[in-house]
Each structure stands twice: as structure tokens, then as C-alpha cells.
Amino acid sequence: MDTQTQPEAEIETRQMTGAQIVITALKEQGVDVMFGYPGGAVLPIYDALYSAPEIEHILVRHEQGAGHAAEGYARSTGKAGVALVTSGPGATNMVTPITDAMMDSIPLVVITGQVPSHLIGTDAFQECDTVGITRCCAKHNYLVTDVDDLAHTIHEAFLIATTGRPGPVVIDIPKDVQFATGTYVGKQGIHKPTYVPQTEPAPARIEAAIAMMKQARRPVFYIGGGVINSGPGASKALRALQAATGFPVTSTLMGLGAFPASHKDWLGMLGMHGSYEANNAMHDCDLMICVGARFDDRVTGRIDAFSPGSKKIHIDIDPSSINKVIRVDLPIIADCGKALEALLAAWTSNKTKALNLKDWQAQIAVWRAVNSFAYAASETEIKPQYAIERLYELTKHRETYISTEVGQHQMWAAQHYHFEEPNHWMTSGGLGTMGYGLPAAVGIQAAHREALVIDIAGEASVQMVMQEMSTAVQHELPIKVFILNNLWMGMVRQWQELLHGERYSHTYSESLPDFVKLAEAYGGKGIYCDDPTQLDAKIEEMIAYDGPVIFDCRVTKAENCLPMIPSGAAHNEMILSEITGDEIDDAGRKLV
Amino acid sequence: MTDTPENIPASAYDMSHADEADERRTLAVIVDNEPGVLGRVVGLFSARGYNIESLTVAEIDRRKHRSRITIVTKGTPHMLEQIEAQLLRLVPVASVTDMTKSKRGVERELALIKVAGTGEKRVEALRICEIFRASVIDTTSESFIFELTGMSDKIDQFCALMKPLGLVEVSRTGVLSIKRGAQAG
Numbered sequence: 001m002d003t004q005t006q007p008e009a010e011i012e013t014r015q016m017t018g019a020q021i022v023i024t025a026l027k028e029q030g031v032d033v034m035f036g037y038p039g040g041a042v043l044p045i046y047d048a049l050y051s052a053p054e055i056e057h058i059l060v061r062h063e064q065g066a067g068h069a070a071e072g073y074a075r076s077t078g079k080a081g082v083a084l085v086t087s088g089p090g091a092t093n094m095v096t097p098i099t100d101a102m103m104d105s106i107p108l109v110v111i112t113g114q115v116p117s118h119l120i121g122t123d124a125f126q127e128c129d130t131v132g133i134t135r136c137c138a139k140h141n142y143l144v145t146d147v148d149d150l151a152h153t154i155h156e157a158f159l160i161a162t163t164g165r166p167g168p169v170v171i172d173i174p175k176d177v178q179f180a181t182g183t184y185v186g187k188q189g190i191h192k193p194t195y196v197p198q199t200e201p202a203p204a205r206i207e208a209a210i211a212m213m214k215q216a217r218r219p220v221f222y223i224g225g226g227v228i229n230s231g232p233g234a235s236k237a238l239r240a241l242q243a244a245t246g247f248p249v250t251s252t253l254m255g256l257g258a259f260p261a262s263h264k265d266w267l268g269m270l271g272m273h274g275s276y277e278a279n280n281a282m283h284d285c286d287l288m289i290c291v292g293a294r295f296d297d298r299v300t301g302r303i304d305a306f307s308p309g310s311k312k313i314h315i316d317i318d319p320s321s322i323n324k325v326i327r328v329d330l331p332i333i334a335d336c337g338k339a340l341e342a343l344l345a346a347w348t349s350n351k352t353k354a355l356n357l358k359d360w361q362a363q364i365a366v367w368r369a370v371n372s373f374a375y376a377a378s379e380t381e382i383k384p385q386y387a388i389e390r391l392y393e394l395t396k397h398r399e400t401y402i403s404t405e406v407g408q409h410q411m412w413a414a415q416h417y418h419f420e421e422p423n424h425w426m427t428s429g430g431l432g433t434m435g436y437g438l439p440a441a442v443g444i445q446a447a448h449r450e451a452l453v454i455d456i457a458g459e460a461s462v463q464m465v466m467q468e469m470s471t472a473v474q475h476e477l478p479i480k481v482f483i484l485n486n487l488w489m490g491m492v493r494q495w496q497e498l499l500h501g502e503r504y505s506h507t508y509s510e511s512l513p514d515f516v517k518l519a520e521a522y523g524g525k526g527i528y529c530d531d532p533t534q535l536d537a538k539i540e541e542m543i544a545y546d547g548p549v550i551f552d553c554r555v556t557k558a559e560n561c562l563p564m565i566p567s568g569a570a571h572n573e574m575i576l577s578e579i580t581g582d583e584i585d586d587a588g589r590k591l592v
Numbered sequence: 593m594t595d596t597p598e599n600i601p602a603s604a605y606d607m608s609h610a611d612e613a614d615e616r617r618t619l620a621v622i623v624d625n626e627p628g629v630l631g632r633v634v635g636l637f638s639a640r641g642y643n644i645e646s647l648t649v650a651e652i653d654r655r656k657h658r659s660r661i662t663i664v665t666k667g668t669p670h671m672l673e674q675i676e677a678q679l680l681r682l683v684p685v686a687s688v689t690d691m692t693k694s695k696r697g698v699e700r701e702l703a704l705i706k707v708a709g710t711g712e713k714r715v716e717a718l719r720i721c722e723i724f725r726a727s728v729i730d731t732t733s734e735s736f737i738f739e740l741t742g743m744s745d746k747i748d749q750f751c752a753l754m755k756p757l758g759l760v761e762v763s764r765t766g767v768l769s770i771k772r773g774a775q776a777g
């Protein structure tokens with residue numbers, strides 16, 4: 001946070017219209033790409049954008065697409081994603097991405113047009129209470145009523161979106177404020193006295209943590225999206241601390257990539273569809289070091305059986321995450337990167353010898369040998385897991401970014417695609433938003449023009465925000481939409497099998513479009529494959545094509561996503577190979 | 593600090609913390625007096641299922657645009673800890689002080705109470721008014737308005753006594769609080 005103030009004379013104070021203030025502030029914030037859709041209440045800003053070639057504006061086809069694209073941009077760059085939409089329906093179409101970004105702590109700045117100030121409250125055409133609607137789903141929001149507050153507000157919004165626990169910030173700007181002339185102020189010296197995230201760990205807590213770490217016999221790092229949000233330095237510090245301590249590492253869905261999947265001490269993802277070794281290590285550990293994760297219910301399973309014998313250290317920048325779900329022994333409120341660096345410094349300066357973890361490692365090896373992500377191979381059908389494996393093998397040597405939709409394909413992607421670096425995996429974790437992946441790929445590709453960007457999709461999810469294919473074609477964003485087409489809303493079908501006696505109510509994907517023709521209709525390329533012997537060649541064809549592709553990969557229809565911790569069960573009660581239908585008791589049935 | 597398995601609930605979905613008894617707390621929340629700030633605070637309570645027993649708000653520092661919100665809430669110790677943390681997450685919230693836990697908090701509430709009646713009941717109402725050191729701020733031949741300041745339970749008690757004597761209407765400010773001693777906050 002920059003709290004320096006410049007001498008009076010140097011402070012930039014120029015007169016311009018509100019619309020120009022918006023564009024000038026975005027430029028000063030380093031925004032090179034933004035995502036948006038015009039309308040009456042943002043016309044002045046669009047007019048100012050017309051003469052601002054420095055900012056690339058990606059025109060989406062639906063405002064939800066702009067929001068998820070901005071999220072994809074943000075997650076893959078570490079910068080704030082910016083979206084610009086009109087009042088009323090433009091703003092309400094943004095509610096899902098704003099909520100998604102809030103749940104997954106993604107920095108967004110969303111600018112919405114509003115009806116002119118004197119019409120607010122009259123039910124004017126395309127009026128809605130944007131600040132009211134987004135109050136509970138954004139980190140913060142503003143209605144700017146005075147043009148002289150505008151520049152300051154935009155800079156403050158970027159500060160709030162990107163610091164502390166990141167999140168979405170909404171700025172609602174009435175049309176008359178966009179037209180009015182006011183004073184521009186630069187971002188220098190902007191700060192908010194009531195907003196002071198604690199980023200430095202308390203030294204005493206670091207010392208206490210080291211003491212606990214030294215005594216551990218069965219330690220585990222449980223890391224989450226906070227490590228990625230903290231920036232590449234946090235992943236580096238984590239890797240160094242792990243190298244110094246030898247502690248095994250597991251991660252939430254959101255944290256994948258912070259620790260290299262090729263590492264011998266990598267346990268794989270934990271939680272409902274996590275690996276056997278990760279969940280058992282969590283259950284049996286004697287020291288859990290949670291870094292930037294939040295004990296989500298998909299991770300903990302049954303609370304009264306969650307890691308019963310462990311001491312728990314919890315590093316988080318958000319004090320409200322501490323003791324929210326699981327009581328911990330040692331909270332450390334800090335930026336993950338800073339806390340990890342402090343732990344590393346303390347561990348090394350103590351000249352702490354690596355602990356003898358042989359027994360623990362041997363136990364982990366036994367769990368690992370179960371090979372819980374294994375599946376029955378097939379020579380006639382493409383197994384969905386096989387498709388991801390091949391996709392991984394054929395793309396791993398490139399700069400590849402993966403986004404996903406929501407469902408079984410998302411979990412198979414998390415299990416079978418392996419990440420070595422942070423910011424290469426974008427998925428909707430907290431909200432579980434079907435329709436996230438395709439527009440997110442648009443945003444990622446806009447930030448990384450040369451990279452290979454693949455949306456691993458389901459045939460149901462992909463249809464939710466499908467129209468952004470058109471955006472990809474217009475802006476020459478060669479995204480690859482790789483659909484694991486199982487003709488089912490597979491994840492829901494699986495739950496119906498598990499919980500509702502195989503009564504498959506409304507989960508069959510009826511009347512699917514011909515995805516190949518659809519791709520062509522959009523001006524992209526369509527590829528169809530249902531033959532495992534053809535799969536590699538078709539994937540190569542997809543990669544080689546210089547433009548957007550929809551790949552209709554026909555996979556086994558009723559494959560279940562395993563392993564699985566059924567709701568209401570403990571980490572060491574995983575279903576490994578087959579669903580029999582009697583895994584879940586009555587209490588578990590009532591859970592989501 | 594780790595809980596023993598017996599007092600951890602079975603699932604995140606039905607974490608009722610039923611074994612913990614509810615406690616009543618008065619929180620002093622200092623906020624930036626910007627538009628919508630009260631909405632944020634109230635919205636937080638309803639969104640997360642917290643209780644509000646009373647709430648008062650007014651600007652206390654014109655120059656710094658600071659307001660003080662006093663909230664009386666009820667919940668388990670775990671919930672109260674979350675309420676404080678969640679309030680502090682709101683961008684315009686500068687500080688949250690648990691006045692009950694601090695032990696140095698003094699609390700007052702003001703009430704205006706209308707009582708209508710004649711004859712013996714009217715005389716009795718006035719007598720009780722004197723005992724409670726309430727003042728009469730309006731009189732007609734058949735009604736009084738009493739003004740009473742004190743702890744909330746004193747006001748409750750006053751109202752209870754007025755009920756058989758012709759209690760018509762009550763208006764209360766909700767609780768205000770401040771800490772004893774020379775220091776602020």
C-alpha cells in the first residue's frame with residue numbers, strides 16, 4: 001500500500017469529464033485489457049474509450065461473460081480484472097461473476113453505469129439498485145455522486161480489490177457524473193484509514209509455529225488459493241520451506257499449482273474427490289499447517305472426525321477465516337507469502353535439522369500405493385480420465401493454461417492434469433459456477449496471447465455461457481474448448497445414483513447441439529472424437545489449429561468420479577472403486 | 593485450544609454449537625459515515641444469521657465523518673467471535689469493541705412512555721414516575737408522557753408497572769454505551 005503523499009505541485013490535478021477520468025484512472029492503474037458490453041448508461045465512458053487505443057476492450061456477448069473473463073484474466077496474471085457494463089440488466093447479469101469472485105477471492109473492478117442522479121429512485125428505464133444488489137456479494141462497492149470523487153474512488157477500488165484478501169469491487173457511476181467535468185487526481189497517496197489489512201506475521205506466532213514444527217512427527221502442509229493470491233513469491237517461499245522441512249504437501253482445488261505436482265512429497269488434491277494419500281494424511285497427521293485455505297466443507301468432510309489427533313496452525317490474511325469452521329491451536333494472521341518467508345527464515349536461522357520423517361513417509365507410501373485415481377481402462381471407449389491424461393501429456397511441454405466448467409470433468413481435470421506453476425489453473429471453486437470456464441478462457445487468452453488456453457468442459461456446463469465463442473472469434477483468441485461429453489449432467493447423475501436410488505430426474509443432456517457444426521457456425525473449428533485410438537491425433541489437430549476450437553470428446557457415459565468422500569463421512573472413509581448406493585446414511589443425505 | 597471431539601459438531605452443515613449457551617453482548621462499532629454503511633452492517637447480520645436486539649447509530653465526529661453504531665446482539669461465544677471478525681472485514685468499519693466483555697462499559701437507554709388514565713391509576717403512575725426518577729414531558733387531563741433514562745431492564749420494569757395503569761405506547765432509543773475511565777474506546 002502506498003501511503004506517501006506528494007508535494008502539492010506535483011499532484012496531478014487536471015480537469016476532464018467523468019468519462020475521461022474513468023479511462024485516465026484505468027490507464028494509470030496499468031489496465032491493458034478490459035471486458036465489457038455497452039448500453040445507454042455507459043455511453044459516455046464508451047465514447048472516451050473510443051479514443052483510448054492503449055486499452056484493449058474485449059466485447060463480450062453477455063455481461064456474465066465479461067465478469068468471468070475478467071476473473072480468468074485476474075487469476076492468470078495476478079492483476080485486477082476489469083469489467084464495464086451498463087445499468088439495470090447489465091449490472092444484474094454481473095451478479096454471478098461478482099459472487100464467484102467473492103467466494104474465490106479474485107480481484108475484480110466492475111464499473112457499472114447508472115441512470116442520471118436525478119432519476120435515481122424513480123424506477124427509471126434500466127434503473128436497478130446496483131449498490132444494494134451487490135452489497136452482500138462484493139468486497140466493497142460505491143455509488144459515485146460527485147465527479148470530483150470519481151478518480152479517488154477508482155484508485156481506492158483497485159487498492160481494495162487487490163490487497164488484503166482480494167475480491168470484487170463495484171463502482172456505480174450515474175450518467176450525469178460521466179458527463180460532468182471534474183478534477184482528476186492520481187493514485188499516489190490513496191489510502192483508506194479504516195482499511196488496513198494485516199500482512200506482517202507476529203514474530204511470537206512464527207516462533208511458536210517453529211516450536212510446533214520441530215516436534216512434529218506426522219506433519220502436513222494443507223495449502224489453498226491464498227498462496228496463489230499472495231503472488232508468485234508465496235509459491236517460491238512454500239517450495240523453499242518444504243525443501244528445508246521435508247513436510248508433505250496437499251492442496252485444495254484452488255491451490256493447485258502453488259506446489260509442483262511432480263514433486264515426490266506432493267500428495268495430490270484433498271477433499272471430496274481428493275487423493276487417498278492426501279485425505280488420510282490429513283486425518284492421521286499430528287501437525288497440520290494450513291496456509292491460505294479455509295476448511296471448506298468440501299475439504300473437511302465430517303467435522304467431528306476431521307483430523308482428530310492434530311495440532312493445527314492456520315495462516316490467513318482474513319481474521320474471520322480463523323476458527324470459523326475448525327478450531328485451530330495457532331492462528332497466524334498475515335499474508336501467506338510473508339508468513340512462509342518468516343517461517344523459512346526462522347527455520348534456517350535456527351539451524352533446524354530436517355526431521356526424521358521416515359515412518360510418516362513410509363505410511364504415506366502405503367496410501368499412495370492404493371493409486372486412488374486409477375480407473376478401468378477401455379479399448380473401445382474414451383474414458384474421461386484417459387482423455388485428460390492424454391491432454392496433459394500432449395500439452396505439458398507448452399505454456400498451457402487450463403480453465404474448467406463445473407462437474408465431474410472439473411474433478412477429473414484436477415486429478416489428472418498436473419500443475420507445476422501457480423496461476424495456470426482457473427476453476428470456480430467456492431460458488432461452483434457452471435459456465436465459468438469458457439469466458440474465463442477468453443480472459444486468460446487475452447492476457448496470454450501466445451499461450452495454449454484450454455477450457456476443460458462438460459456438455460451441459462459449456463452451454464451456459466456458450467455465446468462467448470463469438471467473442472473469441474472476433475478478438476482472435478484461439479481458445480480450445482475440450483468437452484468431455486458424457487451426455488449427462490454427470491456430477492448430478494452421480495449424486496442421484498448415490499442418493500436417490502438411480503432416479504435420474506432431468507439430468508440427461510437431451511437435444512444437444514452438434515458441437516462441430518456449432519463451432520463452425522461461430523467461425524471456429526469443430527473436432528469430434530469417440531475413438532481412443534484417434535484421440536492423440538485429434539488433440540494434436542486441436543493444438544495445431546490457430547483459432548478457437550470446440551472439441552466434442554465422447555467419453556464413457558455413466559462413469560463415476562472417484563474416489564469420493566460421501567457427505568457426512570470422514571476423511572478415512574473414502575469410496576475408492578465402486579458406488580453401491582448404501583454409502584450415505586440418513587444424516588449425510590440431507591447435506592448438499 | 594483444540595476442542596475435544598465431543599464438542600465439535602458433526603458437520604459444517606449443522607454446526608449449531610448447541611452446547612454453547614447464548615450470551616448477550618453490546619458492541620461499539622466505529623465506522624466511516626459513508627452512504628450505505630448502516631446497510632452493510634445490518635445486511636451482514638441478516639446474511640449470516642446473527643441476531644440484532646437493538647441498534648443505534650449517529651455521527652460522532654463531523655470532521656472525520658465517523659459514526660458510532662451500538663449493537664446489542666446475542667449468540668454463542670463462537671458466533672460472537674465471528675461477528676466481530678466479520679464486522680472488521682467490512683471496508684468502512686474502523687473498530688469493533690465488545691463493551692460487555694471489557695467490563696468497563698456503562699450502558700444507558702432512553703425511553704418515552706405514554707400512559708393514559710384517570711383517578712387513582714393516574715396518581716399511581718405519577719408516584720412510580722418519581723420512584724424511577726423519570727420526568728414528565730407532556731401532560732393532558734388524561735395522559736402523561738414520561739421520559740426515562742437508565743439500564744434497559746430498568747425501562748422494562750417501568751413499562752411492566754405502567755401496563756395495568758394505562759400504558760399506551762413506548763418509544764426506546766436502544767442501548768448506548770461508553771467505557772469508564774480517562775481513555776477513549
Ligand SMILES: Cc1ncc(C[n+]2csc(CCOP(=O)(O)OP(=O)(O)O)c2C)c(N)n1
Pocket residue numbers: 405406407408409410432433434435457458459460461462484486488489490491492
Ligand atoms: C449455474 C449452475 N447451475 C447448476 C449447477 C449444479 N450442477 C453441478 S454439476 C452439474 C452438471 C454438470 O454437467 P456437465 O457440464 O455435463 O459436467 P459433467 O458432470 O457431466 O462432467 C450441475 C447441474 C451448478 N453447479 N451451476
Ligand SMILES: [Mg+2]
Pocket residue numbers: 407458459460484485486487488489490
Ligand atoms: Mg456431462
